[in-house]
Amino acid sequence: MSKIERRRRIEARLGGRHRRERWFRLLGITAVGLALSFLVLILANLVGEGASAFTQSKLDLPIRYEVTASPTGGAPDVRYPDVDYDALVLDALAGLLAVEPDRQMRRELRQLVSIDAGFVVRDSLGSAEQAPGARLTVTVPASSNVDMLVKGQLDRSLPAVQRPLSDRQIAWVDTLRDSGVLVRRFNTALFTNGDSREPELAGIRGAVVGSFYMLAVTLLLAFPIGVATAVYLEEFAPRNRWADVVEISINNLAAVPSIVFGLLGLAVFIDWLGFPRSAPLVGGFVLALLTLPVVIISSRAAIRGVPGSIREAALGVGASRMQVVMDHVLPLALPGVLTGTIIGMSRALGETAPLLMIGMVAFIVDVPTGLGDPATALPVQIYLWSDSPERAFAERTSAAILVLLGFLLLMNLLAVLIRRRVENK
Amino acid sequence: MKHSVITTQSSMPSPRRLLSLALLVFALSPLAANAQSGRDYVYIVGSSTVYPFATIVAERFGRGSAYRTPKVESTGSGGGFKLFCDGIGVDYPDISNSSRAIKSTELEACRSNGVVDIIELKIGYDGIVFASALSAPDVMLTTADIYHALAKELPGSEPGSLVANPNRRWADIRDGLPAHRIEVLGPPPTSGTRDEFVEIAMGEGCRQVPWIAALETSEPSRFRAICHTIREDGAFIETGENDNLIVQKLEANPRAFGIFGFSFLDQNTDKVKGAGIDGVKPGFEAIADGRYPVSRPLYFYVKKDHVATIPGLRAFLAELTSERTLGEDGYLVDRGLIPMPVAERRLEADNARTLTSLSLARE
The missing domain is CATH 3.40.190.10 (Periplasmic binding protein-like II)
Incomplete structure (x- = not known):
């Protein structure tokens, strides 16, 4: 075969090889593009649905109150429980709308404000030093139906029987909005309140605190146990059939569906050891079992990545094996260990299924104050809201998902930052 | 050797501190478990159909009274009775709600675990x-x-x-x-x-x-x-x-x-x-x-033995059966509960007050 002949053959094949490479690249880009577009689609959908939940319609009501002497003969007390605070709210509304309400109208007026309005008024009157007969402007949340109307999520062209608000109520809402009494403000309740069945009062604080307690327990258990296991298996354990069995078991555990860990937690921690149901402590135990395999596998990989020359050098200058591990191997493996731990933790943050078995899927209003208090978690809150009949929970569900995604993003960002920081040292 | 001592102190405190914290958690965990023995809130389990109603009553009760807000778990009617009938004591639910009447097999299971006096309260229809x-x-x-x-x-x-x-x-x-x-x-x-x-x-x-x-x-x-x-x-x-x-x-x-x-x-x-x-x-x-x-009627089943030990349970039953909850203008009716006739409502409120248990009521 002549040189020219060979060259021609190579050139003939070259076009095909280049074409194949271009195809492969194109496929790769399409795959990445597809994945990204799904992500963008999901995010856009969530933001589109949930953004409105970060604001809430509120009413600035001029409350006029007469302080009556308390029947016990003591000093006048605006907090005296016989004061009908709901009536104060209704009077303020009727005054603003210039109507003389009969019984039916009072009922319709009451449906404009949240049922919490009376309590808000009670609390602000109690804390304010006011002269009798004075006016005090109190900001109360509007009811969720009014909120939906203001946000345009209620079709006002429908016949009145198919709407939760009557024609008269819609006219009132428009009047109040035009006069600047009804305004959309930042929805602080979403972040400061626990769960509620009234959408305008429902918040994620209880769930966030519950998730925090659980993750704290998970971290305190999974990190030391996981790292110790990984160190022992990599640095001290003899290589034999038992080590293989342990390794296969750990890899299998990492793939076990999370609900199985929930069942295990129910059987062991609640039924056998007698821990309370719905407690973040038990939730943390279960999630620790779930994250342990992830921590062990990633820590082992990180420890294996430390060059053998470092161990040999340390042993060579007379360090014990313990000193080698503690002073040289672990510090070098730390970035990988921490990354694995944080990724395991973010997986634990998103879990719902095992929590179902241990009673954390529950309606809990009070924000938990300890590891034994009943609590829910953020993903559970999302699940519970998505199943609520009240319309306004739909946007709050999306908002809670956005918050959960925010936390996940933060944790993964933290993993990257820690890795950078420790690697640079 | 000096060098190694320094690195030990500078690089390793965090895992060690974490380890001791973990031990602390283990040491404290029995305390958290014991916290249950003085449960100071009402614990409700049961039907996902009754859940929207039970949670509203729980929330109003928590806000309007000095007691803590009851915990409501949505387990389904059957799952609720299973938990409910497991035994008497603070570890077990006080109330199981249901979108059907309790079955005789469930009553048997309750009896065999010492749950004998059960109060049946009908709250309305769905x-x-x-x-x-x-x-x-x-x-x-x-x-x-x-x-x-x-x-x-x-x-x-x-x-x-x-x-x-x-x-x-x-x-x-x-x-x-x-x-x-x-x-x-x-x-x-x-x-x-x-x-x-x-x-x-x-x-x-x-x-x-x-x-x-x-x-x-x-x-x-x-x-x-x-x-x-x-x-x-x-x-x-x-x-x-x-x-x-x-x-x-x-x-x-x-x-x-x-x-x-x-x-x-x-x-x-x-x-x-x-x-x-x-x-x-x-x-x-x-x-x-x-x-x-x-x-179909919706029910709440209550353990009579818990009324004396769980703070707020009696008050919760009063709130549950009150006119402002179940009456024709009651707040559950606003959420789609169908009220009972007034005579039936009075009967249920009486049952809640006198704690008439199921076996007596049926005989």
């Missing part, structure tokens, strides 16, 4: 609706139509024979029904809503076939197998317990029907509407006076 999108044409169905649309097997040409349900379109059942395919979205078999729907709507339609109706007394298990088995050929689509999902799917597909509780219809009247059954549309009055055929 209708089950057969709904479609607002844009769909109005439909009037009979319970016989529903049975012929959803049963797995239908009676054949001679008494005693059964054939696989041949109906593909609504119009196959009888003239006057829409010509499109039968598509019904409904809850899974674990749901109390489905139990009741199958029993009332399909059972009633089934009884109109004379030889099957005769089976009800002679061979009750065969009667149930024939009347209460839903077809599995795709006409009935199980959609999980999420009723909002069914509402969404109905909006997207005006040809489909969905089965869910009246409270969801009540909250979504701008999206879906209920089909009339046996000539009656699902509505507040129609369910309350019993004209609408598919409705």
Whole structure:
């Protein structure tokens, strides 16, 4: 075969090889593009649905109150429980709308404000030093139906029987909005309140605190146990059939569906050891079992990545094996260990299924104050809201998902930052 | 060696500190477990249908009283009774709510675990609706139509024979029904809503076939197998317990029907509407006076022995049975509960006050 002949053959094949490479690249880009577009689609959908939940319609009501002497003969007390605070709210509304309400109208007026309005008024009157007969402007949340109307999520062209608000109520809402009494403000309740069945009062604080307690327990258990296991298996354990069995078991555990860990937690921690149901402590135990395999596998990989020359050098200058591990191997493996731990933790943050078995899927209003208090978690809150009949929970569900995604993003960002920081040292 | 001491101190404190913290958690965990022994809140489990009502009462009670807000777990009626009947004491629920009456097997399970005195409180009714999108044409169905649309097997040409349900379109059942395919979205078999729907709507339609109706007394298990088995050929689509999902799917597909509780219809009247059954549309009055055929009572079951030990339980029962909760203008009625007649409400309030337990009440 002549040189020219060979060259021609190579050139003939070259076009095909280049074409194949271009195809492969194109496929790769399409795959990445597809994945990204799904992500963008999901995010856009969530933001589109949930953004409105970060604001809430509120009413600035001029409350006029007469302080009556308390029947016990003591000093006048605006907090005296016989004061009908709901009536104060209704009077303020009727005054603003210039109507003389009969019984039916009072009922319709009451449906404009949240049922919490009376309590808000009670609390602000109690804390304010006011002269009798004075006016005090109190900001109360509007009811969720009014909120939906203001946000345009209620079709006002429908016949009145198919709407939760009557024609008269819609006219009132428009009047109040035009006069600047009804305004959309930042929805602080979403972040400061626990769960509620009234959408305008429902918040994620209880769930966030519950998730925090659980993750704290998970971290305190999974990190030391996981790292110790990984160190022992990599640095001290003899290589034999038992080590293989342990390794296969750990890899299998990492793939076990999370609900199985929930069942295990129910059987062991609640039924056998007698821990309370719905407690973040038990939730943390279960999630620790779930994250342990992830921590062990990633820590082992990180420890294996430390060059053998470092161990040999340390042993060579007379360090014990313990000193080698503690002073040289672990510090070098730390970035990988921490990354694995944080990724395991973010997986634990998103879990719902095992929590179902241990009673954390529950309606809990009070924000938990300890590891034994009943609590829910953020993903559970999302699940519970998505199943609520009240319309306004739909946007709050999306908002809670956005918050959960925010936390996940933060944790993964933290993993990257820690890795950078420790690697640079 | 000096060097190694320094690195030990500078690089390793965090894992060590974490380890000691972990030990601390272990040491403290019995304390957390003991916290349960002084449970100071009411613990409620049970039906996902009653959950929206139970949670509202719990929240009002928590805000309006000095007691803590009760914890409400949604476990399904059957799962609720299982937890409830496990024993007496702070580790076990005080109340189990249910969208059906407690079964005798469940009462037996309760008794064998020492749960003997149980107070039964009826709080009102819930209708089950057969709904479609607002844009769909109005439909009037009979319970016989529903049975012929959803049963797995239908009676054949001679008494005693059964054939696989041949109906593909609504119009196959009888003239006057829409010509499109039968598509019904409904809850899974674990749901109390489905139990009741199958029993009332399909059972009633089934009884109109004379030889099957005769089976009800002679061979009750065969009667149930024939009347209460839903077809599995795709006409009935199980959609999980999420009723909002069914509402969404109905909006997207005006040809489909969905089965869910009246409270969801009540909250979504701008999206879906209920089909009339046996000539009656699902509505507040129609369910309350019993004209609408598919409705069921909702119950709370309370452990009498817990009333003395759990703070707030007695007060919670008073709140639950009060007029402002269950009455015609009560706040549960605003959320779609169908109130009982006033005499029945008084009776339930009396039962809650005097703690009349089930066995005594039934005898």
